[in-house]
Amino acid sequence: MTRPIDQRRLRVGIVGGGRGAFIGAVHRIAAELDGDSLVVAGALSSDPATAAASAADWRLARSYASFEEMARTEARLPDGIDFVIIATPNHLHLPVARAFLESGIHVMCDKPLALSLDEGCEFARLVADSGRLFGLAHTYSGYPAVLEARALVANGTLGTLRKVHVEYLQDWLMDALEQTGQKQSSWRTDPALAGSGGALGDIGTHAHHLAEFITGQTVQSLSADVTHFVPGRRLDDDANLLLRFSGGAKGTMVCSQVCCGEENDLGIRVYGTRGALEWHQLEPNTLLFKPAGGAVQVRRTGKGFVSAEALAATRTPAGHPEGYLEAFATLYRSFAADVRRVARGEMPLRSYPGVEDGLRGLAFVAAALTSARDASRWTSLRD
Ligand SMILES: NC(=O)c1ccc[n+]([C@@H]2O[C@H](COP(=O)([O-])OP(=O)(O)OC[C@H]3O[C@@H](n4cnc5c(N)ncnc54)[C@H](O)[C@@H]3O)[C@@H](O)[C@H]2O)c1
Structure with a gap:
């Protein structure tokens, strides 16, 4: 029984x-x-x-x-x-x-x-x-500092959002690793197994989700310059994009898997009329808050002043590092x-x-590829 x-x-x-x-x-x-x-x-x-x-x-x-x-x-x-x-x-x-x-x-x-x-x-x-x-x-979206960032945007601490910069940089595909038969790179560069996006699908969708998650705004349209730098590669390994968000914010995204020396450098900056935020995945327990006209604050996770959402996702006392595994565990x-x-x-x-987040991610990849094929023309994301 x-x-x-x-x-x-x-x-x-x-x-x-x-x-x-x-x-x-x-x-x-x-x-x-x-x-x-x-x-x-x-x-x-x-x-x-x-x-x-x-x-x-x-x-x-x-x-x-x-x-x-x-x-x-x-x-x-x-x-x-x-x-x-x-x-x-x-x-x-x-x-x-x-x-x-x-x-x-x-x-x-x-x-x-x-x-x-x-x-x-x-x-x-x-x-x-x-x-x-x-x-x-x-x-x-499971990191406490990311939840804190989202809470600060949602409660108006930043004022009206103006600008978002998100970047996701890696270096592991800077050579033709797939031609050696290496497993992870082989399927990620094969459109039949990975889909229509290379770096855009693999890490651009994470950057896109992070920007939407923190700002509470969706990407409405974009202009994209998409490249594969490695000769013979069948999917993109580098993309630079301009973004327009539903709430009026404008943004930039850089996503690339050919940036020498970069491990898993996901970072985001969000600028509003009253303040700004900055977060980097390589230093995940630190969120920088930059109030207009004031000193920059280092808002570390696990402290009593952070939001209930961020505290609920924190498993160790302040100063005891948490990271990727715990973020996953929060989901x-x-x-x-x-x-x-x-x-x-x-x-x-x-x-x-x-599934709706996944759909918007795929709409983002599709719009980026459409834009890039047409001289970076501004392209709306399909609903
Ligand atoms: N959320 C994240 O942070 C994150 C990080 C890395 C990868 N991913 C995603 O995770 C997925 C896997 O990526 P990966 O790098 O681990 O790939 P991988 O190639 O290392 O592993 C894929 C696994 O799937 C297995 N597999 C393939 N066909 C199968 C089948 N028919 N039945 C059972 N198992 C099968 C393979 O044998 C292998 O064990 C991808 O969708 C990737 O985009 C997400």
């Missing part, structure tokens, strides 16, 4: 993330961090032997050779999974989500949502028809709480990125 959901940990499955994968293990740690959920099942690799070996590494109770079999079986088991995590390359997000959603299982999926805006629209219909929960792993905490709400017949809060 299985225990009622509120008396036990949530049971979680993962698709992807086996030996040699990048992000699956991060999902597992994050989902389990608060002790509320436990990963028990997986179809961890496209290769059945690797899937089995990886499941043994993680001491999973159940390992599957395919995600289809996993969805079918888990939906029938009395102690089947409560939700599944999708940590596969992008072309599998929709088929894997379909298998689980149509089996009645909630889904937390990695970004970008899908290969194209059209596929994203199909995805949104699938999620709506399923009546199940769907979360999208825009990790950076999982909200998602797991919704899984429990739905099981109790209550309305979910959906306080984590979802």
Whole structure:
């Protein structure tokens, strides 16, 4: 006999993330961090032997050779999974989500949502028809300092927003790594597996989401200059964009995977009529607040003066660094709480990125590519 959901940990499955994968293990740690959920099942690799070996590494109770079999079986088991995590390359997000959603299982999926805006629209219909929960792993919205930034914008501390600058710089694709067969670069530079955007899809969608999340405004139109610097590369590895936001703010975005010396340099600056904010992922527990005419403030996380939203997402005392894993875990905490709400017949809060955020990300990529093909013409994001 299985225990009622509120008396036990949530049971979680993962698709992807086996030996040699990048992000699956991060999902597992994050989902389990608060002790509320436990990963028990997986179809961890496209290769059945690797899937089995990886499941043994993680001491999973159940390992599957395919995600289809996993969805079918888990939906029938009395102690089947409560939700599944999708940590596969992008072309599998929709088929894997379909298998689980149509089996009645909630889904937390990695970004970008899908290969194209059209596929994203199909995805949104699938999620709506399923009546199940769907979360999208825009990790950076889980950082306490980012939640603090959002709260400061929302309570008017910055005044009217005028300007947003967001940048996401990496260097790992500055050479033709994909031509060596390296796994992560191979699929990320293949349009059939990654989608129409290269750097735009992989990291531009994160920057786009971060800017919208903090400002509370959506990107309405853009002008883009998009490049692939590495000869023979089939997708973009560098983009410079001008942005216009729904609330009147104007912005710039730089996203690139060919910037020598940059690891994972995501940063944002937001300027309003009364003050400004600055945050960098490499120094995640520090938010700079620059009041008009006043001294710059270093607003560190974990301090009593930060917003309730930021404090709720802080797990360690001030000065004890938190980062990427905890930000991911904050998304999982909200998602797991919704899984429990739905099981109790209550309305979910959906306080984590979802399919609509994913759709706007795909609309952003599509508009950027359209603009770039037409001499950087100003282009509206398709609704
Ligand atoms: N949120 C973030 O911060 C973040 C960071 C990195 C990657 N990502 C996203 O996560 C996803 C995975 O990226 P990655 O870098 O970990 O890729 P990866 O290539 O390292 O790993 C992909 C995994 O999926 C598995 N896989 C492929 N086909 C499968 C199938 N049919 N059944 C089961 N497993 C299958 C592979 O065997 C591998 O284990 C991508 O969508 C990427 O955009 C998000």
